[in-house]
Amino acid sequence: MxxxxxxxxxxxxxxxxxxxxVKFYIQSGSIYINNQSYISGTTYSGLELVGDNxxxxxxxxxxxxxxxxxxxxxxxxxxxxxxxxxxxxxDSNKTSFKSLTKEQYNTxxxxxxxxxxxxxxxxxxxxxxxxxxxxTTRVIPPGTSVKRLNPYYLYTLRNILNHYKYLxxxxxxxxxxxxxADATNPEVNxxxxxxxxxxxxxxxxxxxxxxxxxxxxxxxxxxxxxxxALVQVSGTTTGSVVGTVLYNEGFILLTSSAxxxxxxxxxxxxxxxxxxxxxxxxxSNDGNILSLNASSASFxxxxxxxxxxxxxxxxxxxxxxxxxxxxxxxxxxNSAKSLEMNTSGTYEYIExxxxxxxxxxxxxxxxxxxxxxxxxxxxxxLYDKNRNVIGYAKLATPVRKTEEREFIFKLKLDL
Amino acid sequence: xxxxxxxxxxxVSTRTLLHEAIPxxxxxxxxxxxxxxxxxxxxxxxxxxxxxxxxxxxANHIFDLTVGYSTDSALYxxxxxxxxxxxxxxxxxxxxxxxxxxxxxxxxxxxFDEDGDIIGGGRKMNEVIIMPFSRLLVKDEIKKExxxxxxxxxxxxxxxxKLGKRDPFANAKIKIMDVSASSEYRVNSPVGEYGxxxxxxxxxxxxxxxxxxxATCVHTASIGGFTYWYAGLLFYQAGIAVLTASLFQENxxxxxxxxxxxxxxxxxxxxxxxxxxGSKSGGAGLFKNVNEALTGxxxxxxxxxxxxRIANVQFNNTTELNSTVYFCRANHNEFNYSSxxxxxxxxxxxxKSQASDDPVAYITTVGLYNDNNxxxxxxxxxxxxxxxxxxxxTIRTRLDY
Numbered sequence: 001m002x003x004x005x006x007x008x009x010x011x012x013x014x015x016x017x018x019x020x021x022v023k024f025y026i027q028s029g030s031i032y033i034n035n036q037s038y039i040s041g042t043t044y045s046g047l048e049l050v051g052d053n054x055x056x057x058x059x060x061x062x063x064x065x066x067x068x069x070x071x072x073x074x075x076x077x078x079x080x081x082x083x084x085x086x087x088x089x090x091d092s093n094k095t096s097f098k099s100l101t102k103e104q105y106n107t108x109x110x111x112x113x114x115x116x117x118x119x120x121x122x123x124x125x126x127x128x129x130x131x132x133x134x135x136t137t138r139v140i141p142p143g144t145s146v147k148r149l150n151p152y153y154l155y156t157l158r159n160i161l162n163h164y165k166y167l168x169x170x171x172x173x174x175x176x177x178x179x180x181a182d183a184t185n186p187e188v189n190x191x192x193x194x195x196x197x198x199x200x201x202x203x204x205x206x207x208x209x210x211x212x213x214x215x216x217x218x219x220x221x222x223x224x225x226x227x228x229a230l231v232q233v234s235g236t237t238t239g240s241v242v243g244t245v246l247y248n249e250g251f252i253l254l255t256s257s258a259x260x261x262x263x264x265x266x267x268x269x270x271x272x273x274x275x276x277x278x279x280x281x282x283x284s285n286d287g288n289i290l291s292l293n294a295s296s297a298s299f300x301x302x303x304x305x306x307x308x309x310x311x312x313x314x315x316x317x318x319x320x321x322x323x324x325x326x327x328x329x330x331x332x333x334n335s336a337k338s339l340e341m342n343t344s345g346t347y348e349y350i351e352x353x354x355x356x357x358x359x360x361x362x363x364x365x366x367x368x369x370x371x372x373x374x375x376x377x378x379x380x381x382l383y384d385k386n387r388n389v390i391g392y393a394k395l396a397t398p399v400r401k402t403e404e405r406e407f408i409f410k411l412k413l414d415l
Numbered sequence: 416x417x418x419x420x421x422x423x424x425x426x427v428s429t430r431t432l433l434h435e436a437i438p439x440x441x442x443x444x445x446x447x448x449x450x451x452x453x454x455x456x457x458x459x460x461x462x463x464x465x466x467x468x469x470x471x472x473x474a475n476h477i478f479d480l481t482v483g484y485s486t487d488s489a490l491y492x493x494x495x496x497x498x499x500x501x502x503x504x505x506x507x508x509x510x511x512x513x514x515x516x517x518x519x520x521x522x523x524x525x526x527f528d529e530d531g532d533i534i535g536g537g538r539k540m541n542e543v544i545i546m547p548f549s550r551l552l553v554k555d556e557i558k559k560e561x562x563x564x565x566x567x568x569x570x571x572x573x574x575x576x577k578l579g580k581r582d583p584f585a586n587a588k589i590k591i592m593d594v595s596a597s598s599e600y601r602v603n604s605p606v607g608e609y610g611x612x613x614x615x616x617x618x619x620x621x622x623x624x625x626x627x628x629x630a631t632c633v634h635t636a637s638i639g640g641f642t643y644w645y646a647g648l649l650f651y652q653a654g655i656a657v658l659t660a661s662l663f664q665e666n667x668x669x670x671x672x673x674x675x676x677x678x679x680x681x682x683x684x685x686x687x688x689x690x691x692x693g694s695k696s697g698g699a700g701l702f703k704n705v706n707e708a709l710t711g712x713x714x715x716x717x718x719x720x721x722x723x724r725i726a727n728v729q730f731n732n733t734t735e736l737n738s739t740v741y742f743c744r745a746n747h748n749e750f751n752y753s754s755x756x757x758x759x760x761x762x763x764x765x766x767k768s769q770a771s772d773d774p775v776a777y778i779t780t781v782g783l784y785n786d787n788n789x790x791x792x793x794x795x796x797x798x799x800x801x802x803x804x805x806x807x808x809t810i811r812t813r814l815d816y
Binding site for chain 1: 438736
């Protein structure tokens, strides 16, 4: 076994940009994430149910850690399954959980080593906000807690939307407020996508929305110009811009109220109406109670996320004329004695000669080929500066190393 | 926006510990999923336990199970060469010892020591059950003195509901804990710190002696005035529990066995403790005690028997969170102006009506820059802080990594 030090050109760090596919399929108030079905959990008698999803989060939601699969909420009872939960000790580092407010942290816990606990099964999902002209109130009366109406979510995007005007004029915030003020076209359909689904941003041009009525595609919109404007590519109003996408922030805004299909469907309104992009995603965590009639409308949102993964590449070299000896006991002929067998006297110390096994391949069985030093490289170890092993790279099959051969092994490590 | 260099006293690194409470109840390990969450491999050297049927993508690996013995063990000698995966049990023992205990001065592998005192000699554990926990559960390490495991030690697990005999958990349970390990752990392992696992009985007798445990056993220690039985070792950073197979040996009245941890209950020698059942239908002669299981059965059979005795495993893990705190100090005469375009109105400072007025600014963001004045990170305040020459702030900015 020999040690080699990495040189300057042997180590480099790259960033891989990965584009994971994400798909939501929304039908009748259910959201199927990446076409996965939900599995019901076990029912524990007399205790809280795991629910209708083994992940321990409501259906339609993704579980952040995927801990506590099919586990009961109850405490540690041997006959049932308690849940894994995190905790920290309150101390001068002031470490806490984000779910606790400053007031809760200061008032509900002492400094005597008390545990601050939280819970897992954190969840996230897409949410739809339908913003209409009837909800234009933007002033919260001082001192009162008024339910924040949907327009607030839109108004928080004002700076962001205006910032992207350089990409496309459709981003201008006035387009959206215009629709709010306009009684004939009073809608914005805002879909929010949490970043756990896409990573650092949504890949430009990858968003593809499909609107189905009774299983038939009635409209499809995608960002064909890669500028963030969603253009309808199939259906009645093909070619028109129906909305925009905020790629870095994970929002989809749809404004088109042009009819996509004449079928009357009971959406949010009192009476059944025809379908338009402003109804897209109806039932996705928007607080609506769906009627049976609405189940004929279904929606799919497809896009690609963008993840950055740093990888370190290490070039390890096996030079000519080196790495041709092994400390493996099988490297010696079986008649060779170990090093401990030696003779020593006052003036001499002689180690026993050891005979290496000749493993040079030969075509004939009765003639031994000329001896050459050969080894088989089976793994490469990575050491830190103190010569502690910090990683191993194993080869699928050992590589034969003769004195004439040289190799470069390229090792990759995701950081 | 103004730059201000951070001084040596403005930066401090801290480390905080995040823990998780990990309950692994017996119903996960054996029961709820009809062993669909147990993966056995064709090599037969260990079995893996999942928290849900392992064919599901939702399943998480929770721990592995295997057994091994030393060549010094009488059971090794007693095992026929071709029988009971003899070589594999030996290799597993040696490999785990190499990794977890290391070598002595002559290069020989150190064996598992029941009290961790290697220089002092003492008793070795020659037959062990090994339980490496998943890194998903252990994280950086198991928290010391948080581990407990309850094992059922009555009957044979296939007895339950079959022959009307003993349920593994019905009469006797023992509890295994790393008692006082937060101060009494060992550091002489190549893989970090380890503690001693001790067994106690779940029910105490009239004289304070434990019911299931053998009072004449030699593997005992006294901690805080109580007697505990040496049960194994727990490697905190590696996340591996090593349990002695003596846990399942009984002190038969006919042949006194001071090495056994269990005492014999009513029913006579051999009746009390059947580690493994040869057949689900049961019947005389089909049961094996722990010695017979190690010498005459495959590794998976011993793992099965042990797994069905797990009533509960509970521990806390630890994740180290490293943080650097930057104390960003805004003195009374600093950061009172802004370069924001809205700070000016008609080329005049908006907040001043006459030149002698105090300037006012609102701090919304703290930017952290490197030596080349490149922005590395920003810290946002939940609400803007009003800054004027009459106020002074120290903003504590914490960066976790």
